[in-house]
Amino acid sequence: MSKTHILIVDDEPQIRKFLRATLTSHDYQVSEAEKCAEAMKLLTTHPPDVMLLDLGLPDGDGLDVIKELRGWSQLPVIVLSARGQEQDKVTALELGADDYLTKPFGAAELLARIGVALRHSQAGSQGQESLFASEGLMVDFGKRLVSVDGKEVKLTPTEYKLLCTMTRHAGKVVTHGQLLREVWGKHATEQGHYLRIYMQHLRQKLGDDALNPRFLITETGVGYRLKA
Amino acid sequence: MQAPDTTPSSSAKSYVFALAACAVATTLALPLRDYLNPANAVMFYLLGVIITAARYGRRASIAASGFAFLAYNFFFTEPYYTFYVNDYKDVLTLVLLLISGIVAGAQTSKLQAERNFFRTKEHNTSVLYAMSNELTAMRERERIVTAIARHVEDAFGATAIVWFPESKIPELREEQAARWAYEHQQPAGLGTPTLPGAAGYYMPLAGTDHALGVLGLTPRERHSFSTSEHEMIQTFANLAASALERADIAEVAERTKVEAEGEKLRNALLSAVSHDFRTPLASIKGVISSLLMEDNRLQPDDKQDLLASAHGEVTRLERIVSNLLEVTLLESGKLKLKKDYYFLPELVGNALKQTEAALQGRPVHCHIPPDLPALQVDGLLIEQVLVNLLENAAKYTPASSPITLRCDGYGGQVKITIEDAGPGIPAGEEEKIFDAFHTAAENRKGSGLGLAICRGILQAHGGAIRAETRPEGGAVFTVMLPVGAVPAMTEAA
Numbered sequence: 042m043s044k045t046h047i048l049i050v051d052d053e054p055q056i057r058k059f060l061r062a063t064l065t066s067h068d069y070q071v072s073e074a075e076k077c078a079e080a081m082k083l084l085t086t087h088p089p090d091v092m093l094l095d096l097g098l099p100d101g102d103g104l105d106v107i108k109e110l111r112g113w114s115q116l117p118v119i120v121l122s123a124r125g126q127e128q129d130k131v132t133a134l135e136l137g138a139d140d141y142l143t144k145p146f147g148a149a150e151l152l153a154r155i156g157v158a159l160r161h162s163q164a165g166s167q168g169q170e171s172l173f174a175s176e177g178l179m180v181d182f183g184k185r186l187v188s189v190d191g192k193e194v195k196l197t198p199t200e201y202k203l204l205c206t207m208t209r210h211a212g213k214v215v216t217h218g219q220l221l222r223e224v225w226g227k228h229a230t231e232q233g234h235y236l237r238i239y240m241q242h243l244r245q246k247l248g249d250d251a252l253n254p255r256f257l258i259t260e261t262g263v264g265y266r267l268k269a
Numbered sequence: 270m271q272a273p274d275t276t277p278s279s280s281a282k283s284y285v286f287a288l289a290a291c292a293v294a295t296t297l298a299l300p301l302r303d304y305l306n307p308a309n310a311v312m313f314y315l316l317g318v319i320i321t322a323a324r325y326g327r328r329a330s331i332a333a334s335g336f337a338f339l340a341y342n343f344f345f346t347e348p349y350y351t352f353y354v355n356d357y358k359d360v361l362t363l364v365l366l367l368i369s370g371i372v373a374g375a376q377t378s379k380l381q382a383e384r385n386f387f388r389t390k391e392h393n394t395s396v397l398y399a400m401s402n403e404l405t406a407m408r409e410r411e412r413i414v415t416a417i418a419r420h421v422e423d424a425f426g427a428t429a430i431v432w433f434p435e436s437k438i439p440e441l442r443e444e445q446a447a448r449w450a451y452e453h454q455q456p457a458g459l460g461t462p463t464l465p466g467a468a469g470y471y472m473p474l475a476g477t478d479h480a481l482g483v484l485g486l487t488p489r490e491r492h493s494f495s496t497s498e499h500e501m502i503q504t505f506a507n508l509a510a511s512a513l514e515r516a517d518i519a520e521v522a523e524r525t526k527v528e529a530e531g532e533k534l535r536n537a538l539l540s541a542v543s544h545d546f547r548t549p550l551a552s553i554k555g556v557i558s559s560l561l562m563e564d565n566r567l568q569p570d571d572k573q574d575l576l577a578s579a580h581g582e583v584t585r586l587e588r589i590v591s592n593l594l595e596v597t598l599l600e601s602g603k604l605k606l607k608k609d610y611y612f613l614p615e616l617v618g619n620a621l622k623q624t625e626a627a628l629q630g631r632p633v634h635c636h637i638p639p640d641l642p643a644l645q646v647d648g649l650l651i652e653q654v655l656v657n658l659l660e661n662a663a664k665y666t667p668a669s670s671p672i673t674l675r676c677d678g679y680g681g682q683v684k685i686t687i688e689d690a691g692p693g694i695p696a697g698e699e700e701k702i703f704d705a706f707h708t709a710a711e712n713r714k715g716s717g718l719g720l721a722i723c724r725g726i727l728q729a730h731g732g733a734i735r736a737e738t739r740p741e742g743g744a745v746f747t748v749m750l751p752v753g754a755v756p757a758m759t760e761a762a
Contacts, residue, residue, distance in 0.1 A: 127607065127649065145587060217609075237610040237643050251614035252621065252635055259615040261648040262607065 044070040045159065048089035050080040050106070051121060052099050056144075060093065063148045069155075077101040084110060091158055094138070095121045096129055104132055111137040117158035121146075127262035134216045134263070141214065141263075157212035157269055173208040175269055178247065178256050180208055189247055199224065200243045207257065212269030214260050240265065283325035287333035290317035291340050299344055307359070310345050311366050315373060322374035323381050330374025338367045393501055396424045397508065404512035408519045417484070417509045424505070425486055425498065431509065432471070432483040440468075447471045447483045454480055460493030470494060472502050474510040481513045545589050549582035584626065588660075592718040595653070596705055599725030606647040606729055608753060613641055613676050613683065616648055620655035627660045630669055637676045644683065645753025650726045654734075657719035658687045658746050665744070666691035678752075682732075685748040693738030702736060723748075 045068075049060050052075045064071050072087060074080040077098050084092070092110075096103035107118055120133045120141040130141045139158050142151060164170065173180040177190045187194045187204065196204065206223045207215060221236055240257065243249075249256045258266045294313040302310065314337035322330030342352050346359040354360050400420040407413045414431045421429035430438070434451060438444040446458035450471040458467035469487035473480055484506045486494075494502065556579040559565055560572065567575070598604040614637050621633060644651075655674075662672045670690040677684045694702065705721035720736075727734050732750040739745050 234610050234643065237612065241612055241643075250618075251612060252618040252637070254618060259611070259619060259648075261611070261616065261619055261652055262609070 044068060045091070046070045046072070046087070046089040047155070048072050048074065048080065048083055048087075048092045050074045050077075050092065050098070050103070051095040052076070052097075053095075056095075056121075060151070063151060064155075067152060075099070077103070077106050080106055081109065084114070084116075088114070088116065090162070091117045091119065091155055093119050093121060093142075093155075096126070096133065104129070104136060107133060107136045107138050115162070117162045119154055119158055130214075130263050131216050131218070134214060135218055139213055160269075161210075161213065173211065175211065175267075176255055180204060187247075194246050196243070196246060199239055200246065203239055203243055204247075207265065207267040211267045214264050214266045216264040220264065280328070283321075283329035284332050286325055287321045287329045288336055290321045290333055291336040293317065294337070295340050295344055302345060307345060307362055311341065311362060314341055314366060315370060318370040318374050319377050322377035325378075326381065327375055327378040330378055331371055334367055334370030334374060337370055338363055341366055389497075393424065393504075396420060397504060400505070401508050401512075404508065407512065408516055410513065410516045410520070413509075413512050413516055417505075417512070421484065421486060421502075421505055425488070425494075425502070427486040427488045428469075429487075430469075430485045431474070431513075432485055434482070438485075442467050443469055443485070443487075447485055450483045451480050456499075458485070459488075459491075470502070472506045474506050474513065476510055476514045476517075481510050481517075484509055546586065549586045552582050553579045581626075589718075592722060595722050596718050596725070599722060599729070600705070604725075604729060606650070608645050608647055610643045610645055611648045611651070612643050613637055613685075616652045617655060617674065617676075620652050620659060623652070623656050624659040624663070627663045628672075629663065631663055631666065631672055632669075633659070633672045633674060635674045637674075638678070641676060641678055641683065642752060644750065646730055646750065647726075650729075651750070654723045654726050654748065655685075655687075657723050658748075661719055661746075662687060662689040662691070662744070665689070679749075681752055683750050683752060685750065686745055687748075688739060688743055688745045690743045693742060693744045694736050696738075699736050703734065 047064055047069050049057055049064075049071060050073075051057050051060070054075075057073050057075075061071050061073065072083055072089065074083050075098070077100050080092075080094070080098075083089075094103045094106060098106075103120065107120075110116070110118070117139045118133075118137070120130065120138045121144055122129055122133075122141060123144050133141065139161065140154050142154055171181070171183050173182070179188045180186070182205065185201065187196055187201065202224050203220070206220060210219075217233055217236055221232060225232060225235075241251075244251060244254075244257055247256055251259070254268075256268055258268065260266055291314065294317040298305065298310045298313040318330055318333040318337055321333040339352075342354065342363055343350060346354045346356070346363065348355060354363070400416070403416050403420075404413055407416065417431055418429045421427070432438065432447040432451070434448075438447060442464065443458070446464040446467040446469065449463055450457040450473045453463075454473045454475060455461075455463070456473070457463040457471045459465065459470040461470070468491065469485045470493075472484045472486075474482045474484055484502070486502065488494075556575045559567070560575065595604075614635075617635060617637065621635075659672065666672070666689045672690075673686075673688045675684075675686045675688075703720050703724040704717075706717040720734075724734050727748060727750065730750060730753075732748065734746065734748050736744060736746050
C-alpha cells in the first residue's frame with residue numbers, strides 16, 4: 042500500500058519546513074505549494090489524501106480554494122489559521138473544510154487532526170456505521186439507544202438528533218450554523234440560543250461536566266467537537 | 270416667525286373677509302333700521318372694520334371702511350337702496366364713518382402688528398434658547414450639525430444645511446454661492462447682490478480666527494427673507510459657529526490627550542518588550558546553540574530537558590505576543606465584540622485547560638450554580654479574562670497553593686470571584702495593577718499586560734473588575750459581567 046499523500050499549502054517556508062519534517066518522519070508523503078494557483082494545479086494533477094491549507098496566501102484567499110475544490114472533490118481539508126480569526130474558521134468549515142488547527146500548534150495536535158480527517162474520509166466511502174462508541178459513550182443507531190458507561194440514557198428526539206449529528210462528525214468541529222441546519226432544518230439558523238440550551242441539556246443527561254468535558258467540547262467562537 | 274402674508278391668495282382672502290364683515294354688519298343692523306338711531310347702525314360697521322383690522326391688517330381695514338361707507342350709504346341713508354343722499358347730515362355721518370373706520374383700523378392693525386412682533390420675538394428667543402441649550406451639551410461635530418439644521422428648519426420653515434469646504438452640494442449654483450460666502454465671509458445667494466439666482470441664502474459661520482463653514486437656508490416657497498429674519502439668521506449663525514468651534518477645540522484636546530497617553534504606552538511597551546522578550550529569547554538561543562554544536566556530549570535526558578525548557582519559553586513568548594496584540598486592539602478602541610451565547614462552565618473549563626501548564630498542579634476549586642443562565646458575551650475574550658486571572662494567581666502564589674473560583678447570578682449580572690492564598694495586593698496598588706505595564710517593581714514577574722487586558726475586555730462588555738486583599742489573607746479578584754440580551758426559553762426541551 043502506498044504512503045498517504047498530504048498537500049501542504051502555506052507561503053511561510055519555516056512552517057512548511059516544520060510540517061514537512063514532522064509528516065515525513067511519520068511516514069507520510071508530502072508535496073508543497075505556496076500559492077492558490079499552484080495548489081489548484083497540484084490538486085488536479087496529483088490529488089492528495091489530505092490538504093493542509095493556510096488561509097492568507099499571497100495570490101488569493103484560501104477560502105476560494107476550498108470553495109472551488111468542493112465543486113468536484115470531497116478530500117479532507119484542514120485549515121491552518123491564527124487565534125482571533127474565528128470568523129474565518131467558521132466560514133472555512135461552512136464552505137466544507139473538515140477541521141482547523143490554530144497557529145501556533147504542536148506536532149501531536151497536527152498528527153491527531155490528520156488521523157481524524159483520514160478516518161472520516163474512509164468511513165464516508167464505506168457508508169453510515171450502525172454504532173458509535175468512544176470514551177464510554179455508545180450510540181446504537183439501529184436500536185436508537187444511547188448509553189454512557191453501559192447505562193442507558195433517555196434523550197428527547199431533538200437531543201438524540203443533536204447527538205447523532207455530532208457523532209457523524211466525531212472528532213471534528215461542527216459550527217453552530219451547521220448544527221442548526223442539520224438538526225432543525227435549513228431555515229433555523231437564527232435560533233442560536235436554543236442550540237446552546239439543548240446542548241446544555243444533552244450534556245447534563247450524558248453526565249458530561251462542561252468544566253472538564255468527557256464528550257462534548259466547546260470550541261469557543263466556532264462550535265462544538267465530540268471527542269472521537 | 271413666518272414670512273408676512275403677501276401672497277395674492279391671502280390678500281384676496283383679506284378683502285373677501287372685509288366684504289363679509291360689512292355684509293354681516295348690514296344683516297344685523299338692517300332689520301333694526303326703523304328702531305335705531307343712525308349712529309347705532311354706524312357702530313355695527315365700525316365693529317366689522319375693527320375685526321377686519323385685527324385679523325388682516327391695515328389694507329384690509331381700509332377696504333372694509335370703503336365697503337362700510339358704501340353699504341351705509343345704500344341701506345341706511347334716504348332714499349334707501351340708492352347711492353343718493355338727501356340729507357346733508359347723512360353726508361357728514363358717511364364721511365365720519367369712513368374716517369373713523371380708517372383711523373380705528375389703522376390703530377388696531379398697528380397694535381396687532383406690535384403684538385405679532387413681540388410674539389415672534391418671544392418665539393425666536395425660545396427657539397434660540399432651545400438650540401443653544403442643546404448645543405452646549407454636545408461635543409461631536411456631526412451631532413451639532415444635525416441639531417443646527419433641525420432648529421433652523423423649525424424656526425424658518427426652510428430647508429437648512431451646514432456647509433463645509435470639504436462638503437459638496439450637487440447643484441453647482443448653490444455650491445458656488447456657499448463657497449463665495451465662505452471665502453468672502455459675507456452672505457450670498459437668495460436676496461443678496463451675489464448670485465441672487467440661487468435658491469438658498471448662505472450665511473457664513475465665522476469662528477474667532479477663521480471661517481468654519483456656511484449656514485444655508487432654502488425657503489420651501491421661493492421668497493427673500495425680511496430684515497428681521499436676516500438678523501435672526503445671523504444670531505443662529507453666531508450660535509452655530511461658537512458650538513462648532515467648541516467642538517473643534519474639544520477634539521484637538523482629546524487628540525492631544527490620546528497622543529500623550531499613546532506616548533506613555535509606547536515607552537512602557539519598549540521597556541517591557543526589551544525585558545520580556547530578551548529573557549526567553551536568550552534561553553532558547555542558548556539551548557539551540559548547544560544542541561547544534563557538533564561535538565555536544567549531552568546525555569539524551571539532558572537534551573530532552575533542555576528542549577522542554579525551550580518549549581516552555583516559546584509558550585511564554587507566544588502569550589506575550591498575543592497579549593500585546595490584544596492590548597493594542599483594546600487601547601485603539603478597534604476591538605469588536607463577537608457576542609454569542611455561552612454557559613459559564615464552558616468558558617471556565619476552556620480557561621482551565623489553557624492554564625493547565627501555568628498552574629503547575631495548583632488545585633482550582635470551582636463553585637458554579639447549575640442553574641446559572643447563559644451569557645451573551647464574546648466567549649473568546651471572557652475566556653481570556655479567566656486565563657489571565659488564573660495565570661496571575663499562579664504567578665504570585667507559592668506552588669500547590671489552592672485557587673477558588675466562584676460564580677453567582679445577581680439580577681442581570683454575574684459575579685465571578687477568583688481567590689488565591691498568596692501575599693495579597695500591596696496596599697494602595699489595588700487600582701494601579703490594572704494599568705498597562707504596571708507590575709510591582711520588586712516583584713517583576715510579567716509584562717503587566719494581563720490585568721490591563723482583563724479590565725479592557727470587561728469595560729468593552731459594560732462590566733467591571735476590582736482587586737482586594739482578603740481579610741484572611743490572599744488576593745481576590747471580582748468580575749462583574751452583564752448577562753446580556755438572553756432571550757427567554759419558551760419551548761420545552
